Amino acid sequence: MFFDVTDTMEEAALVERVLKIQNYRKFYVGRNLLLDGIAIRAVSNDPAKFAAAVKKVVATTELPVILCSLNPAVLKAGLEVAKDKNPLLYAANKDNWKEVGELALEYKVPVVISVINDLDTLKSIAKTFADAGIKDIVLDPGTSPSGKGLRESFQNFLKIRRAGIMGDTEIAYPIMAIPLTAWMAGISDPVSASFWETALASVFTIRYGDIMILHSMEPYATMPLVHLAETIYTDPRSPVAVDSKMYKVGTPDENSPVLFTTNFALTYYTVESDLASNGVNCWLLAVDTDGIGVEAAAAGGQLSADKVKDSFEKSGFDIHKDVTHNAVIIPGLAARLQGDLEDKLGAKVLVGPMDSGRLPGWFEKNWPPKK
Numbered sequence: 001m002f003f004d005v006t007d008t009m010e011e012a013a014l015v016e017r018v019l020k021i022q023n024y025r026k027f028y029v030g031r032n033l034l035l036d037g038i039a040i041r042a043v044s045n046d047p048a049k050f051a052a053a054v055k056k057v058v059a060t061t062e063l064p065v066i067l068c069s070l071n072p073a074v075l076k077a078g079l080e081v082a083k084d085k086n087p088l089l090y091a092a093n094k095d096n097w098k099e100v101g102e103l104a105l106e107y108k109v110p111v112v113i114s115v116i117n118d119l120d121t122l123k124s125i126a127k128t129f130a131d132a133g134i135k136d137i138v139l140d141p142g143t144s145p146s147g148k149g150l151r152e153s154f155q156n157f158l159k160i161r162r163a164g165i166m167g168d169t170e171i172a173y174p175i176m177a178i179p180l181t182a183w184m185a186g187i188s189d190p191v192s193a194s195f196w197e198t199a200l201a202s203v204f205t206i207r208y209g210d211i212m213i214l215h216s217m218e219p220y221a222t223m224p225l226v227h228l229a230e231t232i233y234t235d236p237r238s239p240v241a242v243d244s245k246m247y248k249v250g251t252p253d254e255n256s257p258v259l260f261t262t263n264f265a266l267t268y269y270t271v272e273s274d275l276a277s278n279g280v281n282c283w284l285l286a287v288d289t290d291g292i293g294v295e296a297a298a299a300g301g302q303l304s305a306d307k308v309k310d311s312f313e314k315s316g317f318d319i320h321k322d323v324t325h326n327a328v329i330i331p332g333l334a335a336r337l338q339g340d341l342e343d344k345l346g347a348k349v350l351v352g353p354m355d356s357g358r359l360p361g362w363f364e365k366n367w368p369p370k371k
Contacts, residue, residue, distance in 0.1 A: 001037075001212050002211065002213050003037075004213060005017050015056065022035075029265035037066065038063055040053055042074045045074060047074050050067075064087070067082065072099035087109055088211075092112065097128070101134060104134050114140035126173060145179075194216035194220070198216070198224055202224065239292065247272070248284075256283060257282045257327070260286070261287070262293055280360060287311040294334055298333060303337070305341045325368060327349070328348070
């Protein structure tokens with residue numbers, strides 16, 4: 001996901017937007033979701049002005065960049081100041097393909113081929129570039145923002161990817177989508193344009209868009225997109241898990257409660273967030289369940305009294321020595337383990353709520369435990 005800046009922006013505004021793109025962070029299940037790069041658009045069509053903007057961008061950030069112009073002279077000016085960044089050129093089309101192809105060869109940089117709704121010509125130029133020695137090619141079949149045009153764009157993405165999967169190496173390249181076109185569709189309301197841009201980006205995230213150029217930096221636009229991309233590109237065979245160990249939430253001491261949950265990252269960080277945001281100082285054990293949530297792990301045997309005991313022992317935390325109350329709070333969804341755990345751990349086992357969001361209220365009524 002590349003977000004745009006233009007060479008007509010004031011320098012202060014340009015730097016501010018570049019830093020906003022660079023510093024974007026959304027914490028999610030143990031990692032920060034980030035934006036990927038900056039697309040520099042030559043709105044002025046002035047080589048000198050474009051070169052100055054590119055120079056300022058590459059001096060401000062280490063993020064990858066796309067140089068956007070259909071004018072080969074403008075692209076060359078940008079390349080002169082950004083060639084060490086290995087920028088992606090946007091774009092070669094039916095009119096300028098020879099000049100832009102020569103730039104890609106001269107500077108040894110990747111290039112986008114943009115031919116709108118004409119896959120035969122798109123494939124022909126890609127083959128010509130490949131035969132000339134240009135290896136890093138991206139295809140742009142066009143991204144129409146609405147109506148029948150959007151349907152045609154969607155079908156073009158499917159045709160390109162299907163052909164590549166079926167063995168047509170002459171068109172088996174990454175595909176670029178440009179949801180930014182939503183801002184060029186005559187939508188006067190910026191919120192509506194941003195919404196439609198996000199909808200387009202979502203469609204092409206799911207259906208074969210590898211690189212995108214976007215505009216809106218509003219939280220309601222960026223947050224859904226980074227979450228969707230994270231979901232689509234996460235290997236479902238490898239559950240996202242945290243290390244199985246004892247964690248401190250806040251500043252717990254020997255009188256603080258002891259809880260456990262599974263090491264499925266989404267479960268762990270949900271429980272940890274519910275505790276930390278309510279100022280609950282406690283010990284929180286992540287039991288190794290192969291990255292499976294509480295209810296499924298309890299039903300499938302990955303969460304058992306033996307597993308919990310083993311995780312306590314491996315963590316080095318002694319429920320009889322490290323705290324004074326000799327009590328453990330278990331998830332409500334694992335209530336069936338209460339009896340076995342009392343036998344295995346030799347400790348008082350309290351059944352917590354079904355939802356960790358109810359833990360603060362549960363503590364008010366049930367903590368400290370009765371003797």
